Amino acid sequence: AQKVTQAQTEISVVEKEDVTLDCVYETRDTTYYLFWYKQPPSGELVFLIRRNSFDEQNEISGRYSWNFQKSTSSFNFTITASQVVDSAVYFCALSEAYSGAGSYQLTFGKGTKLSVIP
Amino acid sequence: DAGVIQSPRHEVTEMGQEVTLRCKPISGHNSLFWYRQTMMRGLELLIYFNNNVPIDDSGMPEDRFSAKMPNASFSTLKIQPSEPRDSAVYFCASGDRAEKLFFGSGTQLSVL
Numbered sequence: 001a002q003k004v005t006q007a008q009t010e011i012s013v014v015e016k017e018d019v020t021l022d023c024v025y026e027t028r029d030t031t032y033y034l035f036w037y038k039q040p041p042s043g044e045l046v047f048l049i050r051r052n053s054f055d056e057q058n059e060i061s062g063r064y065s066w067n068f069q070k071s072t073s074s075f076n077f078t079i080t081a082s083q084v085v086d087s088a089v090y091f092c093a094l095s096e097a098y099s100g101a102g103s104y105q106l107t108f109g110k111g112t113k114l115s116v117i118p
Numbered sequence: 119d120a121g122v123i124q125s126p127r128h129e130v131t132e133m134g135q136e137v138t139l140r141c142k143p144i145s146g147h148n149s150l151f152w153y154r155q156t157m158m159r160g161l162e163l164l165i166y167f168n169n170n171v172p173i174d175d176s177g178m179p180e181d182r183f184s185a186k187m188p189n190a191s192f193s194t195l196k197i198q199p200s201e202p203r204d205s206a207v208y209f210c211a212s213g214d215r216a217e218k219l220f221f222g223s224g225t226q227l228s229v230l
Contacts, residue, residue, distance in 0.1 A: 035218070045209065045221035091161065105151070105174070106219065108161040
């Protein structure tokens with residue numbers, strides 16, 4: 001069975017601080033995908049990134065960066081120079097590889113609530 | 119691109135009443151998912167469809183829950199009879215072989 005653990009329930013940082021959100025996953029699949037979604041106070045779920053299990057390169061997108069380490073089954077997310085607009089709940093998710101039977105069936109972690117204080 | 123459209127945005131009903139949530143996926147997407155979000159359990163997959171056919175409904179909590187997808191552009195999630203513990207935000211998402219699922223804005227359901 002697949003499982004995603006986000007041990008940090010809530011984090012508060014002061015604006016301009018860097019913050020890392022942890023994600024640890026469990027799966028028996030050798031091929032899988034990892035995702036991060038953002039849920040701002042308005043409630044919608046916004047896609048941030050998808051990584052496949054064969055690609056362990058770190059990725060940077062503006063102030064966001066992701067560190068995928070297969071050896072520790074972790075897919076951590078760092079926000080550099082945080083801003084108030086980054087305040088949201090962030091979800092890490094896992095899916096098995098697309099099998100042709102359907103699209104990605106996501107298993108979500110419980111989420112980490114990030115509060116950025118001005 | 120209108121995105122995934124869910125209605126209603128908010129629903130308040132009394133225990134025992136039937137509730138129907140609606141979803142219009144993004145045109146061209148062949149998979150549709152219903153998720154439920156609660157504080158206690160987080161985001162749970164209830165059911166998903168591929169090409170309008172239910173593939174996995176193991177997440178549907180009870181027989182009181184049912185979902186249909188009569189065509190590629192419409193799906194419903196029905197709860198009959200509703201109970202207070204069904205109060206949650208229900209999300210619909212659609213996807214294809216692309217890189218991500220697109221989520222609707224959700225339906226906030228309150229059962230009194």
